[in-house]
Amino acid sequence: MTAGHHGGHLLDRPHHDGSELYVERGTPRLGDVVPVRVRVPASRAERAVHVRVVRDGExxxxxxxxxxxxxxxxxxVADVPVHNPVTQYRFLxxxxxxxxxxxxRGLHxxxxxxxxxxxxxxxxxxxRWLDDAVVYQVFPDRFARxxxxxxxxxxxxxDWALPAAWDDEPIAAGRGVxxxxxxxxxxxxEAHLDHLQRLGVDTLYLTPVxxxxxxxxxxxxxxxxxxxLLGGxxxxxxxxxxxxxxxxxIMGDLTxxxxxxxxxWFARARADRTSPEAQFYYWTEQDPGYVGWLEHASLPKLNYNxxxxxxxxxEGDASVTAQWLRPPFSLDGWRIDVANMTGRYRADDHAHAVARAIRATMARINPQAALVSEHFHDAAADLLAGGWHVNMxxxxxxxxxxxxxxxxxxxxxxxxxxxxxxxxxxRSMVATMRDFDATVPWSVTRHQWNMLGSHDTARIRTVVGSREAVEVAAALLxxxxxxxxxxxxxxxxxxxxNGEHARATMPWAxxxxxxxxxxxxxxxxxxxxxxxxxxxSRALREGGLRWAFVEPDAVGYLRETADERVLVVLARDAWPGTRLPRALGVAGEVLHGGAALTTGPDGLVVPATDGPCARVWRLT
Structure with missing residues (x-):
């Protein structure tokens, strides 16, 4: 993927994604035939276009x-038969x-x-409510009293607690973390929900309670x-x-x-090895006598055999999963902690069965409940199995x-x-994004939980080092x-x-x-x-994604629906600007960043930047 200044764009390449311009929105059933579309720029000289569909592995x-x-x-447009639960296709x-x-990943x-x-x-x-959602994560011990x-x-x-004053600095590592x-x-x-609404978020996600x-x-x-301690x-x-x-x-967090x-459960299991609970865990001959998550004795691992x-x-209406979705708690879904490891130990792999069971239980109680997995690396295989809706x-x-x-x-x-x-x-950033986005359906990509950080990472302000760079990061998010x-x-x-040090209290005054x-x-x-x-902007919430240019210090991309086209340009440093083709339309409304986009004889002129900045325009 290459691009240069003044005309070095990526918009002369064919494009397809799963958004409404290319695939009608909806969930197909086995046996359906789905029309899929591809956009080919007029500058190309294709003699024919085919779709390669993988059917029963062939x-x-x-x-x-x-x-x-x-x-x-x-x-x-080509008609793709949905012959398998996940039907793969590409264009030739x-x-x-x-x-x-x-x-x-692009054109090859x-x-x-x-x-x-x-x-x-x-x-x-x-x-579908996730189309419009902006989620706000709260670590309850550090948000407000x-x-x-x-x-x-x-x-x-x-007896385990080390009390801290509200303005104390969180311990970053070692004893007391x-x-x-x-x-x-x-x-x-609850006392600070006005802050959330003033910010504009509409979904509260609580880490465990x-x-x-x-x-x-x-x-x-x-x-x-x-x-x-949280109020019961x-x-x-x-x-x-x-x-x-x-x-x-409001969404909860479940391990x-x-x-x-x-x-x-574990207390009963240790006291009576003939109890039902004794089957809930993995036991070993080595200390401490059972399997702990990542060898932590404080976290005995569950055995889904x-x-x-x-x-x-x-499973079922009496399960933990179900209990908290019903009134009076009425959670709107779960984030599942270390979902990638759930049900997996040596030869055992119940991960997909567990995920599907959670989804089925949730659907019976609240069909609109969302199921989000925690998975720090490649989650593609787990996101194709009909379990987790999306991943962190x-x-x-x-x-x-x-x-x-x-x-x-x-x-x-x-x-x-x-x-x-x-x-x-x-170029590295975009290649990585495309590599991972390409391994899951667009129906997953459009709802993935994107984050600049969480309770398990450093803070974005510490990562990027300046207020201006935080704005670029937030605009991308x-x-x-x-x-x-x-x-x-x-x-x-x-x-x-780091994650522990980032769990800082909110300075409400x-x-x-x-x-x-x-x-x-x-x-x-x-x-x-x-x-x-x-x-x-509906395009920013639901639109497809076309990369317009990718340079070392700046990127531009389009978010498009049938009724709107938005251009986003982000720069991490001073950058000389670029030109984009007239096919995009003419300069329209400035949505963020102040600078005007102009229309020149060769197309759209994207202005230079003198440092980190984020700019967004609606094209007409």
Whole structure:
């Protein structure tokens, strides 16, 4: 993928994605025939276009017919039979100098493997409300206290807790990381819902709320109730009612892979090896006598060979999965912790069965509930099986964005790898995005949970090093296909060097004052404008994605629906601008960034930048 200044664009290449311009929206059934379209620029000299469909493992060719044409493009359409639950296809262009393949990674003048083929899936996609959603992640211990005081938490505390004042710095590593207790609770979240609505988000995602022996609560001691430190069941019911009264949604966080060592199931299992619960875990001859998640003795791993475990955890109306979706809690879905490891141990692999069971249970109680997996690397195989709707999109979004926008010379570790975070050019970023996006259907891509960071990573402000670079990152988050997720505090420029250090408290007095040492009011205003921009544009929420140009320090892409075309240009540094072809239309409304887009004799003139910046225009 190459591009240069003043005319070095990527818009002279054929294009297809799964958005409405190319594939009618809807979930096909086995036996359906789905028309798929491809756009071929008029500058090309194709003699014919075919679609290669993989049917029962064997490639077959379907001729495409010319559907319409104008001075800029020719549009071809071919009928793809949906013969398998996931039907793969790609386009073959017969050109005078040889054939070319078009797949999700782009155009190739050589043979390529099937991994990046386009896909039609009979599995229902995530609920349509995710089209419009902007998600706000809250780590309850660090968001707000219902009491409002700033000293150490009041009242009796558990024996594991190390109480901290609200303005203390989170411990980044070593002793006390999981025990430092700031005392945020669900009542505190409810008291600050105005902040969420002022920002413009509409979906609240809470990390675990079950009782545990840590501040993160991924080591649950029960799935049957809410931690009293957070206010108990009544606090979650009240928060859910308040969220729904505002027309918002609320999602929970569930560990299907493990429990805590203090969990009531595990206590019964250890006390009586003949109990049903004893079958819920993996036992070994080595210390500590059972399998822990990533060898952590505090997190014994669940064994889905036990039918009773599936019944209690994921199957049926009495399961943990179901309990919290019903009133009075009425969660609108689950994010599943370490979903990639759930049900997997040595020769056992129940991951897809567990995911499908969760989805089926959720669908019976709330057909509009969303199911999101946590998976830090390549999740493609798990996203094709009819289980998880979408994934927390570290691989196709967070990681490549970090490498492009990382502060020069940073020594931050790179998301769990034993190497520092590299700084790479935009060609690397875009190639990585396309590689991973191409392995899942568009019905997944359009709802993937895209993040600039989370409670498990460094803060984006620390990664990129400046307010201006944060704006570029936030603009990418809020204009790229998928569901944007904002970790509470990123909208005000909170900092943190790793996941634990990033779990900083919200400085509410500074938020109320519009700024302060820990709260950047200008960054908050930027996030608010960009969220409002996304809400104002159907193309930014639902449109396809066409890369217009990719240069080391700048990228441009189009988001397109049948009724709107939006151009996004992002630069990480000073950049001399470029020109794009007249086929895109004429300069239209400036949506973000201030600078005007002009129309010259050779096409659209994209203005230069003198530093990091984000610009968005609606074309006419």
């Amino acid at each position: 490639p077959r060719f379907v001729p495409a017919r010319l559907d319409r044409s104008d001075e800029h493009d020719r549009w071809y 262009l017969d050109e005078p100098d040889g054939y070319r393949w078009l797949d999700g 003048a050589r043979d390529v493997p099937d991994a990046a083929d386009f896909r039609l899936s009979v599995h229902a996609p995530a609920p 219902s009491t409002g005081h700033d000293g150490p938490p009041r009242g009796p505390l558990p 999981a025990q430092q207790l700031f005392g945020g609770d669900l009542g505190g979240v 079950f009782p545990a022996r840590s501040n993160h609560r991924y080591d649950a001691t029960s799935f049957a109730r809410v931690d009293p 069941d009544a606090a979650l019911a009240s928060l859910s009612a308040a969220v729904h009264a505002r027309g918002m949604r 299907t892979n493990h429990t805590g060592a203090g969990h009531e 036990a039918p009773e475990l599936a019944a209690r955890m994921v 999109n570290y691989s196709a979004f967070t990681r490549p964005v970090w490498t492009w926008l990382a502060e020069p010379g940073t020594e931050l570790p790179f998301l769990g790898m034993p190497v520092p975070l590299p700084r790479r050019d935009a 809020l204009t790229y296909p998928g569901t944007p997720v904002v970790f509470a505090g990123d909208e005000g420029g909170l900092t943190g060097t 500074q938020v109320a004052a519009g700024g302060g040492p820990r709260w950047d009011g200008a960054t908050f205003a930027t996030y608010r404008r960009l969220i409002a921009l996304r809400r104002s």
